[in-house]
Amino acid sequence: SGGGRGGRNPLEMLARAGQSFGLRATSASRQARERQGWGGLAQLMPSRFYNKVQDLHHRAGASTANPLLAYTLIKRLQSDWLNVVYSTEASENTQALKNGYKKVEKDLPLFEDLQGAARALMRLQDVYALNVKGLVKGVFQRASGTDLPEIYSPGQLFSLSADDCFLVGKVAYDMEDYYHSIAWLEEAVSLFRLSYGDWNTEDEGSLEDALDHLAFSYFKAGNISYALSLSREFLRYDPTNRRVARNVLKYERLLVEHPESATAEVGLQRPNVTHLQTRDLYEELCQTLGSQPTQYQIPALHCSYETNDSPYLILQPVKRELIRLQPFVALYHDFVSDLEAEKIKGLAAPWLQRSVVASGEKQQKAEYRISKSAWLKDTVDPVIVSLDRRLAALTGLNIRPPYAEYLQVVNYGLGGHYEPHFDHATVSNNALRTALLFQLSSVEAGGSTAFIYANFSVPVVKNAALFWWNLHRNGTGNGDTLHAGCPVLAGNKWVANKWIHEHGQEFRRRCSPNPED
Numbered sequence: 001s002g003g004g005r006g007g008r009n010p011l012e013m014l015a016r017a018g019q020s021f022g023l024r025a026t027s028a029s030r031q032a033r034e035r036q037g038w039g040g041l042a043q044l045m046p047s048r049f050y051n052k053v054q055d056l057h058h059r060a061g062a063s064t065a066n067p068l069l070a071y072t073l074i075k076r077l078q079s080d081w082l083n084v085v086y087s088t089e090a091s092e093n094t095q096a097l098k099n100g101y102k103k104v105e106k107d108l109p110l111f112e113d114l115q116g117a118a119r120a121l122m123r124l125q126d127v128y129a130l131n132v133k134g135l136v137k138g139v140f141q142r143a144s145g146t147d148l149p150e151i152y153s154p155g156q157l158f159s160l161s162a163d164d165c166f167l168v169g170k171v172a173y174d175m176e177d178y179y180h181s182i183a184w185l186e187e188a189v190s191l192f193r194l195s196y197g198d199w200n201t202e203d204e205g206s207l208e209d210a211l212d213h214l215a216f217s218y219f220k221a222g223n224i225s226y227a228l229s230l231s232r233e234f235l236r237y238d239p240t241n242r243r244v245a246r247n248v249l250k251y252e253r254l255l256v257e258h259p260e261s262a263t264a265e266v267g268l269q270r271p272n273v274t275h276l277q278t279r280d281l282y283e284e285l286c287q288t289l290g291s292q293p294t295q296y297q298i299p300a301l302h303c304s305y306e307t308n309d310s311p312y313l314i315l316q317p318v319k320r321e322l323i324r325l326q327p328f329v330a331l332y333h334d335f336v337s338d339l340e341a342e343k344i345k346g347l348a349a350p351w352l353q354r355s356v357v358a359s360g361e362k363q364q365k366a367e368y369r370i371s372k373s374a375w376l377k378d379t380v381d382p383v384i385v386s387l388d389r390r391l392a393a394l395t396g397l398n399i400r401p402p403y404a405e406y407l408q409v410v411n412y413g414l415g416g417h418y419e420p421h422f423d424h425a426t427v428s429n430n431a432l433r434t435a436l437l438f439q440l441s442s443v444e445a446g447g448s449t450a451f452i453y454a455n456f457s458v459p460v461v462k463n464a465a466l467f468w469w470n471l472h473r474n475g476t477g478n479g480d481t482l483h484a485g486c487p488v489l490a491g492n493k494w495v496a497n498k499w500i501h502e503h504g505q506e507f508r509r510r511c512s513p514n515p516e517d
């Protein structure tokens with residue numbers, strides 16, 4: 001990427017700080033000075049000196065008209081600063097900072113985590129059709145063309161910095177995903193332009209870096225005239241960059257050779273994820289509830305108290321809301337208590353690992369399932385035993401191992417999701433007949449469970465258990481059960497899966513030769 005980051009050198013910063021001191025310390029120039037990177041130096045210098053300088057600059061009416069102030073300003077810039085910056089105290093301070101950092105470094109997120117977080121933002125942008133311009137300002141508004149209301153309104157607006165946007169764009173750029181890199185680098189460039197000359201110690205990128213990446217993204221997307229004007233802008237800031245100068249010549253030549261490309265409309269497409277043929281349907285169901293028939297339309301869809309003729313449930317029947325008949329999907333409200341939910345999350349937390357998916361014989365991480373999960377045996381705590389007992393009573397099924405899986409606790413964080421899939425395909429020789437999804441938390445936005453072909457989604461209802469049959473009564477998979485966990489837009493989603501196998505239920509659930517049953 002382009003070089004020429006301004007102002008990494010503390011002396012350069014001093015020079016700039018001196019220029020901006022000007023002749024009078026008005027409050028506007030004070031603000032400008034505060035953004036000039038004094039903060040970055042604060043950690044390197046004794047706080048006494050820092051406070052002294054800060055105080056001088058903040059003093060109302062401080063003016064170089066006063067010869068004493070003028071003298072000390074010049075002395076400060078020529079001598080004091082050099083002594084401070086090159087003092088043993090400054091190097092001891094940076095050493096202490098570095099040592100402290102080294103101590104916690106192993107517990108800090110990896111670059112892979114940061115990339116994942118950037119991808120999560122892009123996923124939310126896509127699945128919830130969010131407008132990047134708004135998102136950067138902290139507003140979750142829909143991209144134009146949809147008349148859907150704001151999907152999430154945070155209590156407090158939080159906006160992203162130029163460098164925050166740059167990094168998201170850079171992650172997309174490195175994946176050769178110019179659709180996303182353009183959207184995010186556009187924001188980075190606009191914000192860097194606004195603050196040009198102010199340098200933040202913590203920033204990774206600069207206006208030049210953002211222009212460089214954005215120009216190349218536009219070139220790759222076929223918009224050569226825009227790539228050219230961005231590259232020219234780059235050269236205004238960094239005229240000696242030969243690579244970008246060569247690019248300018250190349251773009252100019254291309255425009256002469258293919259003048260039609262200057263005005264060509266560039267229709268940038270979202271990168272196509274081939275394994276997701278149902279993408280549009282899936283995203284629509286994440287944004288809305290889909291086609292939810294009411295009980296008035298289908299009287300069989302009603303709420304009831306269920307005991308399943310089990311003595312165990314007579315005194316405390318389960319509250320069932322029938323959601324669909326084909327495929328059969330029911331929501332059992334208050335199936336777990338708050339206390340049980342907290343207990344289960346607490347038991348699983350130390351064991352959480354990045355979730356995997358079946359890939360042939362192996363299990364591996366996949367971008368289409370982003371969550372952490374842990375398996376809990378019923379021996380770890382009586383809470384699991386009592387949950388199993390209630391489940392067995394309700395379903396009448398044999399849920400002892402090996403006839404059912406252990407409880408799988410799943411935690412979805414930032415942008416966590418599980419794209420459309422079948423559960424029954426995951427264990428080939430011992431199909432998973434039913435799926436039960438216990439909802440151990442609520443979420444602030446997003447995170448619904450969407451049934452793609454059946455065209456509806458169920459929002460997260462805390463403490464409820466979502467139930468469906470994955471298999472027909474004849475033992476074959478029910479293709480209508482294609483389902484997904486939508487990305488969590490705000491909050492932290494906890495669920496627990498219980499999959500009950502086909503084998504072991506022979507005398508408990510009748511089979512049927514009818515492939516429709």
Ligand SMILES: O=C(O)CCC(=O)C(=O)O
Nearest residue numbers: 418448449484485495497
């Ligand atoms: O989290 C969800 O809503 C769905 C989870 C799921 O389908 C699974 O874990 O297999």
Ligand SMILES: [Fe+2]
Nearest residue numbers: 421422423483
């Ligand atoms: Fe699933």
